[in-house]
Amino acid sequence: MCLAVPGKILSMTDADALSRMGRIDFAGVVKEVSLAYVPEAEIGDYVIVHAGFAISVLDQEEAKQSLLAFAEMDAQED
């Protein structure tokens, strides 16, 4: 259940926070999921989805940083 890959929010409904739904694109496969647990999410954000709910908005800056970690580690050791 936890092999979720991030998907991109294409659109979202206007409903109140607990009923808000979003259309999420997983590399071409579009799914309707609840955005109840990510009130901060905006169109264009990437989210991790689990059992029909977005559970986390992906922090794109941190994603970049963690890929850079290796280069940084090398630099530290030099």
Place this chain on the structure above:
Amino acid sequence: MKFVDEFRDPQRVKQWVQAIQEITTQPWTIMEVCGGQTHSIIKHGLDQLLPESINLIHGPGCPVCVTPIAYIDKALSIAQEEDVILCSFGDMLRVPGSQDDLLSLKSLGADIRIVYSPLDALVLAEQNPDKKIVFFAVGFETTAPTCAMAVYQAKQRGLTNFYMLACHVRVPPVMQALLDAPDNTVQGFLGAGHVCSIMGYHEYPPISAQYQIPIVVTGFEPVDILQGLFLCIQQLERGEASVENQYKRVVTEQGNLPAQQLMKEVYQVLDRQWRGLGNIAQSGFALSDEYAAWNAEMHFSVADIQSNESRECRSGEILKGLIKPAQCPAFNTRCTPEHPLGATMVSSEGACAAYYHYRRYQND
């Protein structure tokens, strides 16, 4: 695929494997807590890339695997009642109960359905007012809030034909139980990334300090897992024990507050039985008294069901890391995904299933 391919890049994988080789001077035993991580490790053969002295233990983080057989038997009993539609996640249908499994019951005519989201079960309840919809809910802290929302919505909408058979479990107490066991061999943990995306990781520093054990919150892609292992081994080699977060792009220290708030509203924490591991204090969530009207265990008479585990299945030892799946004599002989003896052979996150799908023809 964005934010996936970069974390599977063979060049980066190679670099991290090499970095691990460079810092490893002695044997270490590390447990990946989550079954999703186990699956990724075996699928990508990460364990085979590591130095031989690094032993990866596949932890108990497969909700289907640890759901006690008594709950499967309860679900089987409820599914046989008239006017009931029982629904659950797909993996649960093939988990053997004491006598039977849900899939066989379905083939005999019981109305049992697979849902992708707990909200699908709510829709079923609205569409079938003359039926009782029972959602068999299992899972860790990642799944618990999704099921909590279904019950919360059922109450909001005044749905009286929706019930939840809830058997949720919590990660920190099982980590502690494993560390307390006299036969424990775990020296470091890769924390379950998506569980932490909900709960954060503020529960871990006391565990890390008490047992002097590194805990690294880790993601699911090959680069994530290797980076998590690197950080864990680095701490072990330096004689340190702290909590680190490898999976910062998804996990924050405080976690998902709206989800935690709804879980508090809907659940109470209680002791739970784990399949293969026994009773663990404060390790589960059940519906709170306020939601008793939606609690399947209150509505259906399932309290006195007697359950029997298969004597042959050694999944308890596998979940504790004492043996690997291929060391179970039944593996790939009397136990296969088509005819499973235990839940670890059924679930897409189960260690036996991962070895079966990717390593069946190899002697470990």
